Amino acid sequence: MVLPAAAVILGLNVVPMVWAFLLSFRADDLLSPGTWIGLDNYRKLADDPVFRTAVGNTVAYTAMFVPLSIVLGLGIAILLNRDVRFIGLYRTCVFVPFVISEAAEGALFSFVFDRHYGVANTALSAIGIPPQGFLQDPGQAMYTLVAISLWGSIGFCVVVLLAALQDVPPNLVEAARLDGAGRWVVLRHIVLPSIQPVLVFLLVWQTLQAFQLFELVYTTTNGGPLQATAVVVFYVYQQAFQQFNAGYGSAVAYVVALFLFALGTVRLLVRRVRV
Amino acid sequence: MKLLLSLLALLLVVSACSGSGGDTTTDGKIRVVFWHGQNDTSKKVLDTLVAEFNRTHPTIQVESDSGGVLADQMTVKLTAALAAGSYPDVAYLYGSDLASLARSPKVADLTGKVADWNDFWPAERDAAQIDGKIRGVPALVDDLGLVYNKKLFDAAGVAYPNENWSWDDFTAAAKRLTDSAAGTFGTGWPGAANEDTTWRLWPMIWQQGGEILTADHSRTAFDTPAGAKAMGVIGRLASDKSVFVDTDPTSERMNQLFNSGRLGMLIAGPWVLPDLNSAGIDYGVARLPGVNGNHTTIAGPDNWVVFDNGSARTAAATVFATWLADPAQDTRWTGGIDNMPVRQATTKLPGYTDLVKRVAGVQTFVDTLAQAKARPPIPAYPKLSTMVGQAIVSVLLGQSNAEAALHKAAQDGDQALRGS
Numbered sequence: 001m002v003l004p005a006a007a008v009i010l011g012l013n014v015v016p017m018v019w020a021f022l023l024s025f026r027a028d029d030l031l032s033p034g035t036w037i038g039l040d041n042y043r044k045l046a047d048d049p050v051f052r053t054a055v056g057n058t059v060a061y062t063a064m065f066v067p068l069s070i071v072l073g074l075g076i077a078i079l080l081n082r083d084v085r086f087i088g089l090y091r092t093c094v095f096v097p098f099v100i101s102e103a104a105e106g107a108l109f110s111f112v113f114d115r116h117y118g119v120a121n122t123a124l125s126a127i128g129i130p131p132q133g134f135l136q137d138p139g140q141a142m143y144t145l146v147a148i149s150l151w152g153s154i155g156f157c158v159v160v161l162l163a164a165l166q167d168v169p170p171n172l173v174e175a176a177r178l179d180g181a182g183r184w185v186v187l188r189h190i191v192l193p194s195i196q197p198v199l200v201f202l203l204v205w206q207t208l209q210a211f212q213l214f215e216l217v218y219t220t221t222n223g224g225p226l227q228a229t230a231v232v233v234f235y236v237y238q239q240a241f242q243q244f245n246a247g248y249g250s251a252v253a254y255v256v257a258l259f260l261f262a263l264g265t266v267r268l269l270v271r272r273v274r275v
Numbered sequence: 276m277k278l279l280l281s282l283l284a285l286l287l288v289v290s291a292c293s294g295s296g297g298d299t300t301t302d303g304k305i306r307v308v309f310w311h312g313q314n315d316t317s318k319k320v321l322d323t324l325v326a327e328f329n330r331t332h333p334t335i336q337v338e339s340d341s342g343g344v345l346a347d348q349m350t351v352k353l354t355a356a357l358a359a360g361s362y363p364d365v366a367y368l369y370g371s372d373l374a375s376l377a378r379s380p381k382v383a384d385l386t387g388k389v390a391d392w393n394d395f396w397p398a399e400r401d402a403a404q405i406d407g408k409i410r411g412v413p414a415l416v417d418d419l420g421l422v423y424n425k426k427l428f429d430a431a432g433v434a435y436p437n438e439n440w441s442w443d444d445f446t447a448a449a450k451r452l453t454d455s456a457a458g459t460f461g462t463g464w465p466g467a468a469n470e471d472t473t474w475r476l477w478p479m480i481w482q483q484g485g486e487i488l489t490a491d492h493s494r495t496a497f498d499t500p501a502g503a504k505a506m507g508v509i510g511r512l513a514s515d516k517s518v519f520v521d522t523d524p525t526s527e528r529m530n531q532l533f534n535s536g537r538l539g540m541l542i543a544g545p546w547v548l549p550d551l552n553s554a555g556i557d558y559g560v561a562r563l564p565g566v567n568g569n570h571t572t573i574a575g576p577d578n579w580v581v582f583d584n585g586s587a588r589t590a591a592a593t594v595f596a597t598w599l600a601d602p603a604q605d606t607r608w609t610g611g612i613d614n615m616p617v618r619q620a621t622t623k624l625p626g627y628t629d630l631v632k633r634v635a636g637v638q639t640f641v642d643t644l645a646q647a648k649a650r651p652p653i654p655a656y657p658k659l660s661t662m663v664g665q666a667i668v669s670v671l672l673g674q675s676n677a678e679a680a681l682h683k684a685a686q687d688g689d690q691a692l693r694g695s
Binding site: 029030031032110114116117135136137138220221222223224225226227238241242243244246 | 350351354355357358375376378379380381458460466467468469519520522523524528532654657658661665668669672674
């Protein structure tokens with residue numbers, strides 16, 4: 001009875017993982033028979049300056065994206081946590097960008113942030129700011145990508161935090177208010193502690209998502225300009241499919257996967273410590 | 276109920292794993308799976324040709340579709356398909372990727388199987404031959420020329436490009452055509468650091484007698500005064516701010532700008548002409564600017580590649596691929612998509628005269644094709660292309676000067692060639 005389901009899980013999850021793991025020990029281009037080279041790919045990884053740039057870019061992106069998405073998400077969730085007219089419409093509007101595919105987002109914002117013809121620069125020049133390079137400027141491209149991803153995925157944080165906010169015991173809040181607590185005090189001492197497990201979940205989840213950034217980079221900057229937005233998953237794709245170094249790409253993917261796996265277990269440990 | 280669901284799941288999994296479905300169709304014909312990577316008009320033209328082939332070749336059944344991707348993603352799709360063991364019989368492949376894909380023993384060797392091989396232009400033959408063996412049949416060919424917007428030239432009071440233009444004429448005209456207030460640029464250049472960025476550099480080096488690689492393909496050969504001069508042209512465009520840098524990996528934005536009359540001129544191939552016609556732009560076509568009277572251009576031939584799915588299917592697929600490249604079919608395929616013919620015999624057919632009348636300027640591209648050169652068909656070419664592409668983009672964005680960028684590209688390129 002269990003066998004068909006087990007077959008599906010084994011076939012679609014475990015087998016590819018094992019195959020990719022074995023691939024990372026080979027010099028293989030997926031086309032001609034590869035050769036076993038043991039840990040050479042991993043050794044090459046340690047010395048690869050482009051890999052280090054990719055990791056640096058990914059960490060920088062994560063460091064900006066995760067806190068911003070949680071803080072802004074919480075702010076918007078608090079604003080949406082009330083019962084006014086059209087609140088359903090507002091909540092839907094905030095969530096809709098999350099449903100749009102990243103590839104469509106990338107195509108859309110490539111136009112919006114175009115240096116010469118984009119709406120963003122037109123708007124900026126209307127308030128007197130000179131035209132910016134955005135996705136074409138190596139110094140600005142990463143910040144622009146963070147802004148685009150925030151637009152796209154803040155809806156998810158808002159929905160999750162909204163649900164958590166609605167679980168905050170209202171009698172606690174009322175009691176605090178009666179004792180004379182202001183809005184900030186209520187936020188710091190009652191709301192935040194109650195939603196703390198959800199905040200930890202979002203922290204880990206958003207970090208995992210941030211590390212897997214790919215479609216946005218692929219459809220906007222292609223890793224450029226000049227490697228400014230080359231992130232690890234994009235580097236894996238380039239190595240495996242454009243440079244025909246699938247074995248090396250697999251090694252990079254496994255190093256990243258191990259790191260993310262470690263991160264996921266952090267959440268479990270934190271939970272255990274809390275309780 | 277649970278048993279039913281799990282049986283259904285198992286059935287779905289098994290049917291998905293059963294692969295491409297066998298070598299023969301239900302009525303005993305040999306199957307040929309054809310991935311053409313085309314859509315819109317191109318797809319319609321190919322569908323008509325495939326239907327005719329199936330009618331006139333009763334023992335073969337060609338099943339054609341785009342392969343689920345467009346041509347620019349076909350390399351990735353084929354790599355995955357070859358790794359999975361479930362690949363088509365004939366597919367459309369970019370010329371610059373043939374050498375890489377030909378590393379797979381499953382790419383059929385067509386030496387001796389293509390009739391009238393010398394009827395194809397030299398650049399096409401060079402691009403389809405890897406290590407002396409023919410690994411592809413030319414499917415589409417283009418070469419680079421200079422397409423310009425007559426209205427913008429008139430408005431700026433600049434004389435039209437002619438047969439004797441030098442690259443200095445080109446940069447000077449680009450500067451005069453640029454009007455940043457009106458949002459008009461002299462010219463455009465792809466800026467995604469991919470092959471489209473790189474291949475436009477090579478003609479400038481060849482025109483000075485330079486080469487991309489050493490004769491044995493072991494080292495780069497463009498870090499020379501010729502290379503510096505070529506990169507310097509790009510540097511001039513960047514410092515004059517007369518170039519629109521298109522970071523779109525498909526270079527679509529550059530083409531759209533040209534179609535809306537915002538670019539004075541474009542180094543482009545015949546593929547832009549049909550859209551210019553429909554956009555109503557009054558355009559002209561000249562050959563590429565040159566150096567000291569040498570106007571050698573670069574050709575970018577794409578190929579139909581045949582894969583080995585067993586001897587019967589390979590034989591049938593070869594018949595189909597070579598049939599597609601015969602003059603009678605070529606005139607309908609390339610004429611149907613308003614592109615230049617892939618072989619010289621087609622220029623003698625009436626369809627070609629119609630094409631030349633319909634698409635003004637296409638004759639110039641055909642004329643320059645005879646002396647066009649092709650990129651070196653080596654597996655490391657994609658890596659080299661990325662290195663040089665990065666160098667060009669750094670110059671276009673003003674982040675580095677021409678000599679330094681060229682030098683770095685040559686060093687990185689040497690490393691890539693050594694490593695492959």
